[in-house]
Structures are given as C-alpha cells and as structure tokens.
Amino acid sequence: MDPAVEVRLGEIEAVFEEVEASLGDPDVLADPTKLAELGKRHADLREVVGDIRLWRQAKTDLDDARDMASDPDMAALAEDLESEIEGIEDRIRVALIPTDPNDKKDVILEIRKATGGDEAAIWAGDLLRMYEKYAERLGFKIEGLDSSPSETGGYDKITVAVKGRGAYSKLKYEGGVHRVQRVPKTESQGRIHTSTATVAVLPEAEEVDIQIDPNEVRVDVYRSTGPGGQSVNTTDSAVRLTHEPSGLIVSMQDEKSQLQNKEKAWRVLRARLLQAEQERAQAELAGERRTQVGTGGRSEKIRTYNYKGNRVTDHRIGLTIRRLDQILEGDLDGFVDALAANEQAQLLAKGE
Numbered sequence: 001m002d003p004a005v006e007v008r009l010g011e012i013e014a015v016f017e018e019v020e021a022s023l024g025d026p027d028v029l030a031d032p033t034k035l036a037e038l039g040k041r042h043a044d045l046r047e048v049v050g051d052i053r054l055w056r057q058a059k060t061d062l063d064d065a066r067d068m069a070s071d072p073d074m075a076a077l078a079e080d081l082e083s084e085i086e087g088i089e090d091r092i093r094v095a096l097i098p099t100d101p102n103d104k105k106d107v108i109l110e111i112r113k114a115t116g117g118d119e120a121a122i123w124a125g126d127l128l129r130m131y132e133k134y135a136e137r138l139g140f141k142i143e144g145l146d147s148s149p150s151e152t153g154g155y156d157k158i159t160v161a162v163k164g165r166g167a168y169s170k171l172k173y174e175g176g177v178h179r180v181q182r183v184p185k186t187e188s189q190g191r192i193h194t195s196t197a198t199v200a201v202l203p204e205a206e207e208v209d210i211q212i213d214p215n216e217v218r219v220d221v222y223r224s225t226g227p228g229g230q231s232v233n234t235t236d237s238a239v240r241l242t243h244e245p246s247g248l249i250v251s252m253q254d255e256k257s258q259l260q261n262k263e264k265a266w267r268v269l270r271a272r273l274l275q276a277e278q279e280r281a282q283a284e285l286a287g288e289r290r291t292q293v294g295t296g297g298r299s300e301k302i303r304t305y306n307y308k309g310n311r312v313t314d315h316r317i318g319l320t321i322r323r324l325d326q327i328l329e330g331d332l333d334g335f336v337d338a339l340a341a342n343e344q345a346q347l348l349a350k351g352e
Helices: 003-022 032-067 072-095 117-138 167-174 258-286 333-350
Strands: 107-113 141-149 155-163 176-182 193-203 217-222 238-243 248-252 303-306 311-314 319-321
Touching: 003 032, 032 072, 107 117, 107 167, 107 258, 117 141, 117 155, 117 167, 117 176, 117 193, 141 248, 141 258, 155 167, 167 193, 167 333, 193 258, 217 258, 238 258, 248 258, 311 333, 319 333
Parallel strands: 176 303
Antiparallel strands: 107 155, 107 193, 141 155, 176 193, 217 238, 238 248, 303 311, 311 319
16 A cells, blocks of 8 residues: 555544544533534544554564465465455545545435427426435435426426435436437327436535525515416415525425425525535636536437437446336436446546
C-alpha cells in the first residue's frame, strides 16, 4: 500500500481512538447532542478501523511466515495471507472514498413531460409508477407534494417526496432525460413514437442545511386549477413562493389547506436551493456546471426504454437489460448497482 495511504490509516485510527475515549467522558455523556454526534462518528469509523487493524496483523503474520518459508506449510500460509491482505486493502480503499453527504437523505423527485406532447405526459405517469414500485420494494414511503395532471392521462409535471434512509443513494442516478420508444395507444397506424420526460432528484434539505431569509421570499396565494385551467377550489389555497435572489419559483396546490401547501412549497424550495448551492460548489471544483435534465430534447437522454425490443439501455455506462416489463415494475437494482459501481471505480481511479 502507498506510504501516504498508510499515514492516512494511522490518522484514522488516532481519530477513532480519540472518539472512543470521548464517549466515556462524563461531560459528553451529559450532552445528548454531542453524544449522538460522537456515536455516529464512532459507528462510521468502526468498520474501516477494524479492517486497518486486521490488515496490520495480517502483514505481521505474513512477515513471520516468510521468515519460515523453507517450511512448506509456512510457504502455503504466506500465499494465503498475501491473498487475504489484497482483499483487505481493496476494502480499505473503497472505505476511503469520500461518501456523498446527501446519500442518507430523503428525496424530492420531480417528473415533467418533455418532448412528445400527450404521449410524453403519459410517459411521465409511467415513470412515476415505476419509481413508486421501486420505492415499495425498498420499503420507502411516497408522499405526494404537487401535481399537474394531463387531460389525456399522465402528468404535465408531478412532484413527490421519497422517504426512507438512503433514499438519495438509490435514486440519485435517475436524474436526467428518460426516452421512450413505443406505439402510443392513440396511434391508429401502429407507428413507433419517441417521447421524453425529465426527472430531477433533489436531496431533501433540512433547515440546518440551507439558510433562507424569509424576507427574501415573496409568498403569493391563489385558487387551485385543474387540467385545462378550470378552478377546482373556491378558496385561495394554492401557494407560490418566489425566492427573489435566485429567481426560483415553487408552486403548490394539491392540498386544500393553504398552510399545508405552503409547508410543502418551503420543502421543495429548500431542496432546490441546496442543489443549486452544491452544483455551484462542484462547478468551482470541476470547472464546469453539471445539470441533470438538459432541455428535454429527444437526443438528450440518460436512458432509453424500447417497448418493441423489451429492452432498456442506460447510455452513461452502455448497459442494456432486456426485461423492460420488469424494470417498469420497479426492478431497477441492475441499473442502480451498475451505476454505483461505475462511480466507485471512477473515484478509485482518480485516487479520491
């Protein structure tokens, strides 16, 4: 292992031992907030420190076995230890990859129709159902926040919250343009159409994650409307928040209560501002701004769903899975696992 990495391993052990000692400090035990913070830190480090200590012991055992390599049993043991050490080092390298601070957060998922008119709205509804099924498989809960149903079925846009530990880590790869190739139900001549919908995946922000000055947010109330623009409420229950410094606008109208719509609008606004802040920070580091959804054009896509071939292709990693029917029922593990492994490999290659 690289000497610089060995130094880092020693530093990690020292931090772990310091945290462990602090957990027995009476002052810490009397402070629930500090105790919880240190307890989490201890849990985060415990596994990798266990591997570091296992690695050190295995190296010592290997040195001893090599000293007695003239003995066939010791020579065989040395080979086994070399293999064991290699496996431990691989685990340690993976553990040293910085984790995404958003991974454990809940998610705000926004799906919008893009290119393709009515068929794009129907496709947006199909994507929502796919994510609902996926969330159900993982034991996550879906909470409706806002929707604009299309007159012909599906949604012009819909926003939901996905609640469950690690929701963002599972859904973060879904942000982008999803393209579908199929024969629409309204197509009388059996021609295949191409339509798109965009998906944005936002880690749900707590108030401590992003500070918003209420004086910089304009609040407007109005009557809710349904498909076609007709009023569906006789009271001003819909809420629009405008964050004046950024120009971000969030509208909510699904609830009959103005208070509930306002609370949901604030949640989405916090999530969007957190994402904008994180993208700004990433842009400063990477020198370029990354976006999730592009313009929604047919040529911009992260994934294509082809009904005729019963296949789905993720264009970021070149992976095609030929069971579209199961994927639309929420079986997304093949793509999620492959995308996570690809991201991990890229980080390891960069030495991050």
